[in-house]
Amino acid sequence: MRKSFLALLCMYGLLFAGLFHWHLIADLQNHPANPRYYYMFSRDRGRIYDRNGLILATSTPLEGGVYQRSYATPSLSHVLGYFHQRYGMTGLERLYHEDLSMGRTLLTSLDWNLQQTAEELLQGLNGAVLAIRPSTGEVLALVSSPSLDGNALDANWSDYLDDLRSPFLNRATHGLYPPGSIVKPIIYGAALEKGNVDRFSLWLDEGSLALQNRTIRNSGGKAHGNIDLDQALALSSNVVFAQLALSLGEGLLQDLKAFGLGQEVDFELSNLKGTVPAKIASAYDGAQIGIGQGELLVTPLQMAVVAQTIANDGVMMRPFLVTEVRGGLKMRQITRPRAIGEILPPAVAHALQEAMALAARQGTAQTDLSSSLDYGGKTGTAEMSQGQDHAWFLGFAPSTNPQVAVAVLVERGGSGSAVAAPIGAKLLAAALRMDE
Amino acid sequence: MIRTLYRAWLEFTSWLAALILWLFLLQGQVYWWQPLLLWVTFMVLFFLTRAWGYDPGAMPFTAVLALTGWAFLTRLNPTWATAQFWGVLAGSAAYLVGIWVGSRKLSYPLLWASAALGLVFVTALVGESAGGARAWLRVGGLRFQPVELARIALVIYLAQALSQGRSKYELYAILTVFFSVLAWQRDLGPALLVFFVFAWMSLAWKFTWPKFLLYLAATAGGFAAAFYFFPHLRTRAIAWLRPWDYLDSKGYQILQGLFALRSGGLVGQGLGEGMDYVIPQVHTDYLFAVIGEEFGLLGTLALLVAYLSLAFWAMQLLQDVPDQTLRLTGLGLSLLLHIQVFMVVGGILRIVPFSGMTLPLVSYGSTSLVAQLALLGLVTGLGQKRSVE
Known part of the structure; x- marks a missing residue:
């Protein structure tokens, strides 16, 4: 009798173990055959706020106890993502799904006004814009254009699928482009840090440089004459920077990697790592990398981090979007700014800031706002073998002790000075206004 | 210690009854008197059993299980709950009859055997089919499943045949006929259950390795x-083996059951908050999964602990x-x-193949309820009389 009871006890023990597994451990909640997975899309969900407490995403009750997710502005689809019964979830909605579905609230570092400004500036263009607070790494705005309207996915989905501009692509994190001249601050910083060049010595720029039977030319073949390095950066002299890159030798690749190129950025949203060539095959290839052409490929997110690092006196901060998760029964979860490392010594970073401020006053980054706004910038025009060039702008404002850093990319936009720099300058101005 | 346990269960039962009453009075349910009456019934049975000098220990656990079943059937479909209510009342009578029969010491083995075989034969000849088996x-005006009662009679016969040295040929002949009829009716769950019970009893009576291996081979x-x-x-x-490959056909029911359990988590979604309507045969085969979704791990564990307590009670009682x-x-x-609990819950948990039986005392099914209560009555009646304290 006793043995039989013990055997029964073992059988019940087996059932207890089974219950424990299927109730608590098995990974079934998001299984495609689980009807609860679809049901959850119509349930209430935590809100997402911007840095000033404005609502970016909320669930509104419809008839029949069903809720619908809505978003403050369409461009948020590339940051917060979307949340839809038929199309699933993406972005922060997906990353923080467990918290949000329990009614917890996300506070983000985004600024709704700046996000909207950026969205308007990119209206009708294909491209990406990021704005980052240099001292902390908080992302103030992240726009990829064109975007999806998270409030009207049903109505537009088939158009999105047919759209040749690929609205599903998040160009800020997954767009890969040659950097063009915006790589020059990195080259300049690396050369100054090594100490093998003098910032104020003069270089002769005759408009072109012959290398191994091939020629590197300035934009428009223009000769700048005797210029120092700050002027070379401000005027975006290919001739000088090709020589500067050559002086760095193979170490150039290490310097690019030190700025995070060729690696994924540690960020909430997934992103591509881009390409830094494994080695420099010839002097001409080295010179090409020095002016941001050749095999080098970067994402706008990576370049925004480069701008942030220069603006933060050489200290790279981890970029982040979610500052706090609160509500529910769990403890508040606060994200603290985290430094990734000192990429440049402060003196070198200051030199770069001054050179980029010069570019904004008199050089290629000059815009209509140059007289009224104190900013630093660098433009880039990534030359493509076919079709229009990509327009780039990296910048920060004010030029001393910067409060915001931006990266702008306009795909097939043409010249960086003509297209990207005005967008960047307006964004910087808007960001400074927002701080007041 | 065992008395403290009873008291705790009784208190829990009253608490559960009060909760259900409160819920249904508040929600204006017309069936609010049913749980009240059920609770009173179990209380009366408890004190009646004690007054007659038998051990009433099965009643608190039975009450918890039956009231849980009733509450979930109400939540699914009040019609089922009403049928269940009458089933419990009929079962109460069967319980009292069971005590009386059990106390008569259950001789006449061939009478029990012929009762078992007669019931299954009649079903096989004039029965009705439902759900792949001719078992009704x-x-x-009454429809019932005779095999629920037949297997009790057969077990009573088996115990006497094994322990009183009756002819092996008689034993095997009766078993063969019983299994053949059930197989012909395509009612294989109960056949398997009776086989396991027989093998266990035979081994509990006298354990030998060849016998053990023989039963294993037979299985x-x-x-x-x-x-x-x-x-x-x-x-x-x-x-059972590959439900993931047949999401929407063969594996549908078992997967929906597992999804329901996982959705329940530790504390459950709450009564009425689960998605019962996606599970086929939810009121009979899969009521346990709904309980799992709405009361969570704590609820299903409590249910199994109630069954385990019934086993513990029976062991304490039979030892003397x-x-x-x-x-x-x-x-x-x-x-x-x-073993039926193990086959049903184990089937839902994918530990063993699902056999399509009801969860004793909980699932919808009047015959099943009557049979299980009669069974508990028999065990109570078999036990030693105690003087009333």
Whole structure:
């Protein structure tokens, strides 16, 4: 009798173990055959706020106890993502799904006004814009254009699928482009840090440089004459920077990697790592990398981090979007700014800031706002073998002790000075206004 | 210690009854008097059993299980709950009859055997089919499953045949006929259950390794033969082994059950918050999964602990019984209930293939309720009388 009871006890023990597994451990909640997975899309969900407490995403009750997710502005689809019964979830909605579905609230570092400004500036263009607070790494705005309207996915989905501009692509994190001249601050910083060049010595720029039977030319073949390095950066002299890159030798690749190129950025949203060539095959290839052409490929997110690092006196901060998760029964979860490392010594970073401020006053980054706004910038025009060039702008404002850093990319936009720099300058101005 | 346990369970029962009453009075349910009456019934049975000098210990656990079943059936469909209510009342009578019969010491083995065989034969000849098995008998306006009662009678016979040295040939002949009829009716869950109970009783009576290996081989052979002859069992085997490959056909029910359990988590979604409507046969086969979704791990554990307490109660009771035959009968009857729990819950948890039986005392099914309560009455009646304190 006793043995039989013990055997029964073992059988019940087996059932207890089974219950424990299927109730608590098995990974079934998001299984495609689980009807609860679809049901959850119509349930209430935590809100997402911007840095000033404005609502970016909320669930509104419809008839029949069903809720619908809505978003403050369409461009948020590339940051917060979307949340839809038929199309699933993406972005922060997906990353923080467990918290949000329990009614917890996300506070983000985004600024709704700046996000909207950026969205308007990119209206009708294909491209990406990021704005980052240099001292902390908080992302103030992240726009990829064109975007999806998270409030009207049903109505537009088939158009999105047919759209040749690929609205599903998040160009800020997954767009890969040659950097063009915006790589020059990195080259300049690396050369100054090594100490093998003098910032104020003069270089002769005759408009072109012959290398191994091939020629590197300035934009428009223009000769700048005797210029120092700050002027070379401000005027975006290919001739000088090709020589500067050559002086760095193979170490150039290490310097690019030190700025995070060729690696994924540690960020909430997934992103591509881009390409830094494994080695420099010839002097001409080295010179090409020095002016941001050749095999080098970067994402706008990576370049925004480069701008942030220069603006933060050489200290790279981890970029982040979610500052706090609160509500529910769990403890508040606060994200603290985290430094990734000192990429440049402060003196070198200051030199770069001054050179980029010069570019904004008199050089290629000059815009209509140059007289009224104190900013630093660098433009880039990534030359493509076919079709229009990509327009780039990296910048920060004010030029001393910067409060915001931006990266702008306009795909097939043409010249960086003509297209990207005005967008960047307006964004910087808007960001400074927002701080007041 | 055991008395403290009873008291705790009784308090829990009253608490549960009060909760259900409060819920349904508040929500304006018209069936609010049913749980009240059920609770009163179980209380009366408890004190009646005690007054007669028998051990009333099965009642608190039974009350918890039956009230939980009733509450979930109300939540699914009040019509089912009403049928369940009458089932419990009929079962109460069966419980009292069971005590009386159990206390008569259950002789006349061939009478029990012929009762068992007669019930299954009649069903096989004039029964009605439902759910792939011809297992129903209609008498007047009542429809019931005779095999629920037949297996109790058979277990009573088996205990006497094993312990009183009756002819082996007689034993095997009766078993063969019983299993053949059930197989012909395609009612294989109960057949398997009775086989396991028989094997366990036989081993509990006298354990030998050759016998153990023989039963193991018979189980394996039986499975192989059943899969060869019954296509619907092949489907069940596939549903058990590879449900993920047949999401919306063979594996649908078992997966929906697992999704429900996982959705329940630790504390459950709350009564009425689960998605019961996606599970087929939810009120009979899969009520346990709904309880799992709405009451969570804590709820399903509590339910299993109630069953385990019934096993513990039976063991305590039967230990003091001097007659070996009665002891074996009590063990067999308890096994009939607990192996069924294991087969049902184990099937839902994918530990064993699902056999399509009801969860004793909880699931919808009046015959099943009557049989289980009669079974508990028999075990109570077998036990030693105690003086009323």
